[in-house]
Each structure stands twice: as C-alpha cells, then as structure tokens.
Amino acid sequence: MQVYYDQDADLSRVRDRKVTVLGYGSQGHAHATNLRDSGVDVVVGLRRDSASWAKAADAGLTVMETAEAVRAGDVVMVLLPDELQGDVYREVIQPGLEPGNYLAFGHGFNIHFKRVVPPEDVNVFMVAPKGPGHLVRSEFERGRGVPCLLAIHQDPSGDTQPVGLAYAAAIGGARAAVIETTFKDETETDLFGEQTVLCGGLTSLIQAGYETLVEAGYPPEMAYFECCHEVKLIVDLIYEGGLANMRYSVSNTAEYGDLTRGRRIVGDDTRKIMKEILADIQSGRFADEWMNEHRSGSPNFNELRQASRSHPIEQVGEQLRSMMPWLAENRLVDKSKN
Ligand code: NAD
Numbered sequence: 001m002q003v004y005y006d007q008d009a010d011l012s013r014v015r016d017r018k019v020t021v022l023g024y025g026s027q028g029h030a031h032a033t034n035l036r037d038s039g040v041d042v043v044v045g046l047r048r049d050s051a052s053w054a055k056a057a058d059a060g061l062t063v064m065e066t067a068e069a070v071r072a073g074d075v076v077m078v079l080l081p082d083e084l085q086g087d088v089y090r091e092v093i094q095p096g097l098e099p100g101n102y103l104a105f106g107h108g109f110n111i112h113f114k115r116v117v118p119p120e121d122v123n124v125f126m127v128a129p130k131g132p133g134h135l136v137r138s139e140f141e142r143g144r145g146v147p148c149l150l151a152i153h154q155d156p157s158g159d160t161q162p163v164g165l166a167y168a169a170a171i172g173g174a175r176a177a178v179i180e181t182t183f184k185d186e187t188e189t190d191l192f193g194e195q196t197v198l199c200g201g202l203t204s205l206i207q208a209g210y211e212t213l214v215e216a217g218y219p220p221e222m223a224y225f226e227c228c229h230e231v232k233l234i235v236d237l238i239y240e241g242g243l244a245n246m247r248y249s250v251s252n253t254a255e256y257g258d259l260t261r262g263r264r265i266v267g268d269d270t271r272k273i274m275k276e277i278l279a280d281i282q283s284g285r286f287a288d289e290w291m292n293e294h295r296s297g298s299p300n301f302n303e304l305r306q307a308s309r310s311h312p313i314e315q316v317g318e319q320l321r322s323m324m325p326w327l328a329e330n331r332l333v334d335k336s337k338n
C-alpha cells in the first residue's frame with residue numbers, strides 16, 4: 001500500500017489548471033475554500049436557484065451555473081449528492097467535458113456502480129477525505145489535514161496520479177496521509193464503515209443505551225450524559241492514542257467492565273449481520289435499493305429521518321447543550337455558511 005505526504009506532491013499540477021468544484025455542501029465548501037487558500041484557481045458550479053449559491057459567493061468564490069462551470073474547468077470535482085450524480089452527469093456534466101480533462105469524485109459510488117460512465121479520453125480520479133466535510137475545512141484552517149484516499153479509474157493523459165495527489169495535498173490531505181487505493185475498495189469500505197460503525201452502528205448504540213436507562217426509570221438527563229455526551233470524551237481519547245489510551249485513562253472498574261461486557265453487546269450475532277451488510281454492498285444490492293428509494297421520492301428515507309429527529313434524546317440533548325454555551329462556540333456546522 002502506498003502512502004503519500006506533502007513532500008511527494010507537486011502542487012503546480014493543480015495550480016496550473018482551472019479547478020471546478022460542483023456543489024457547495026459539506027464537502028464542496030471545504031474543497032473549494034481549501035483549494036483557493038492553497039493558491040488554486042477555483043470556480044464553484046451550482047444551479048442558479050441553489051441555496052448554496054449565496055454561501056459560496058459570500059466566501060469570495062466565483063460561482064457559475066453547473067454547465068458553464070464544467071466548461072470552465074480542466075479538473076471537474078463532482079461533490080453533488082451521490083443519488084443525483086448520474087442524472088446531472090448525463091444532462092450537464094458530460095456535454096461540457098473535453099478530451100484530456102480530469103473528472104474527479106469525492107466518493108467512488110457512481111463510478112464503481114456504473115451510474116456514471118465517462119468517455120475514454122477523459123481522466124478520472126477520486127480524492128475521498130476520510131472525514132466529514134466540515135472537518136476537512138476546520139482541520140485545514142488549523143494547519144492540519146484529514147487523511148484522504150486517492151484512486152485512479154482511467155488515465156489517458158498519463159499524469160492523473162500526480163494531478164490527483166496534488167489535489168489531495170491542496171485540500172490538506174497530504175498533511176495527514178494520502179493512501180492510494182481503488183474505486184472499488186474505497187466505495188465498499190466507506191459504505192460499510194458508515195452503515196455499521198460510524199453512523200448506523202454508533203447512533204443505534206447510543207439510542208439503545210439511552211432507551212434502556214430511561215425505560216428502567218433513570219432520568220433522561222442522566223441517560224443523555226452517560227450514553228451520548230460522554231461518547232465524544234471517550235472517542236477523543238481513542239482518536240489520540242488508540243483503544244489502549246482510552247483504557248489507560250478510564251478506571252480499572254470501567255476497563256474490566258469494558259473487556260468483559262463489550263463482546264456481549266457486539267458479539268457473534270452482530271458480526272454475522274456485519275457480514276450480511278458487507279455482502280449487500282459488494283453485490284450492489286444496497287446501491288440498487290438506495291437508487292430505487294431516491295427514484296420513488298424517498299418515502300422510507302423521509303419517514304425514518306422524521307422519526308429519528310423527533311426521538312426524545314434530541315429534545316433532552318438540545319436543552320442540556322443550551323446550558324453549556326461553550327459547545328456552540330467555534331461550531332463546525334454553521335448552516336448559514338456551510
Ligand atoms: P451535500 O448534500 O452536503 O451537498 C451537495 C451540494 O450539491 C449542495 O451544495 C447542493 O446545493 C448541490 N446540488 C444539489 N443538486 C444539485 C444540482 N442538480 N446541480 C448542481 N448542484 C446541486 O453533499 P456532500 O455530503 O458534501 O457529498 C458530496 C460528495 O462527497 C458525495 O459523493 C459524498 O459521498 C462525498 N463525501 C461526503 C462526505 C461528507 O462529509 N458529507 C465525506 C466523504 C465523501
């Protein structure tokens with residue numbers, strides 16, 4: 001496995017080209033502003049009626065309509081929602097691509113599952129940050145970076161790898177690590193991670209712990225602090241020095257409980273389900289399900305979203321967080337800007 005750092009990247013490979021970033025959401029705002037701050041000539045492409053348009057313009061960026069932005073760029077990074085990329089690609093991106101352009105993605109989904117099939121004379125790479133977009137920006141501003149995965153899908157010009165590496169460095173990724181991989185491996189591991197550990201696994205674990213305590217008659221406020229608030233404090237210790245660093249900091253009682261009980265919570269049943277979830281990702285079944293859900297107007301998705309937003313843990317949490325005003329200082333997410 002190849003790992004690259006800043007000294008391996010030649011930034012002129014992106015500074016000498018015009019870079020178009022399509023979308024100004026979680027990833028788009030971070031890529032566009034980090035590239036600009038790295039001395040790259042950036043254009044943001046959006047629909048004229050997009051709520052993101054004013055945010056990008058307020059950040060001092062040049063904003064154009066999607067089709068015009070594609071024509072303006074030598075490198076076109078697609079940071080639109082995955083479920084829209086296929087349609088937008090066919091309608092407005094492909095018509096504006098020229099031979100020798102670089103078409104880039106922040107996640108391999110549409111290339112790997114063949115929802116987007118670019119012409120053979122266009123270079124295709126991926127720079128996928130291994131972190132939420134808001135951290136890609138905030139870490140960059142602190143002189144740090146979020147690790148990125150780099151992959152090359154097709155390379156008619158013969159220099160797509162150094163261009164992709166320069167792009168990853170320009171958004172701050174090579175300060176942390178840029179790992180070279182394939183679209184397939186990035187797509188499958190990314191979907192697996194978010195479904196089973198990072199998003200699906202973690203939120204279900206938090207909610208199940210909260211509900212167990214509340215149902216047993218403990219105050220919701222205590223359940224919130226114990227099963228939700230403290231997760232960050234524990235994860236910070238793991239982030240800094242691994243599982244052992246966290247276990248060094250907690251009490252022996254906590255460590256003994258962790259080592260003897262953890263495996264009962266995430267045991268053979270959960271591992272079996274993890275394997276099933278991975279198989280659905282690998283076979284393309286998850287991708288088909290998600291694209292069908294989107295095409296039919298996302299009824300199930302909207303219902304689940306609504307139900308999770310109205311879960312009592314959200315109300316209790318909001319109330320408790322309002323008593324800790326420092327949590328709102330330097331917020332990563334400011335919906336008026338990013
Ligand atoms: P997002 O939903 O936050 O933002 C999407 C942006 O696209 C918005 O600015 C929106 O206005 C714009 N947009 C929507 N429809 C459009 C259209 N038809 N034409 C032009 N612009 C349109 O998306 P995101 O979460 O940043 O995801 C973008 C890509 O980055 C995806 O491929 C995703 O998998 C990948 N990615 C995201 C994260 C993350 O932290 N969110 C992490 C790694 C990779």
Ligand code: MG
Pocket residue numbers: 190191194
């Ligand atoms: Mg991810």
